[in-house]
Amino acid sequence: MIETLAALLCAHAMADFVLQTGWMVARKRHLGVMLLHGALVLLTAQAATGQVAALPLLILALLHLLIDCVKTYGRFTGLAAFLADQAAHLAALAAIAFWAPDLWATGLWPALLPEPVATALPHIFAVAAGAILAIRAGAFAIQLLMQGHALSDNPGDDGLPGGGATIGYLERALIFLLVLAGQIAGIGFLVAAKSILRFGTISGDRKATEYVIIGTLFSFGWALLIALATQSLLAALPPLEISAPRP
Structure with missing residues (x-):
């Protein structure tokens, strides 16, 4: 069941936050675009599990x-809706995954791939899904949060185009890697470094300071x-079995 869940989670992250473009999001109320998104959901689930005609995947897409x-036609917006x-x-x-736990085990990949690769693939799916959700989905969540704290004179307006978003991507990626590497203490150094680098741009501006603190804390917390x-x-x-090198 866990392997199936990891595969489906990676497929969901790909369909919602990588393959779903801004053009699709802006036009999602059109039935054709909505169906296109549903087709991508189905295709990514089929690719991840190695199943082609599985009824559970069709039900998942539906x-x-x-x-x-419900979200789109109900016009639910904002961070809570997200x-x-x-x-x-x-x-x-x-x-x-609970209803059809063997989707992964009975799919193409365990049968076609060498056993070490097939065993490692769900782990790769889990890491890939986590990275997409931490970095890409986090960007959408922060954008929705900060809509309620917009500044008339945004502190990022004088910087590089897209610089703030890029910084956010990098900081969430670093936090994700530090946690998986077991180096959580390194996050403290990341917080300190960003605070020092940001101090000169917002010093003396309380609104800008609070804007940056809210965005930073949410970004770090999300990641x-x-x-x-x-x-x-x-x-x-299941744990990975890595053979010891021969002497």
């Missing part, structure tokens, strides 16, 4: 479309939460 339709939407998708993934959840998923997967 559930995904139903959840997205989090509720993703929670519903995760619940659907868990339900399908830390996803990284810890990824660790838990990796721990639940």
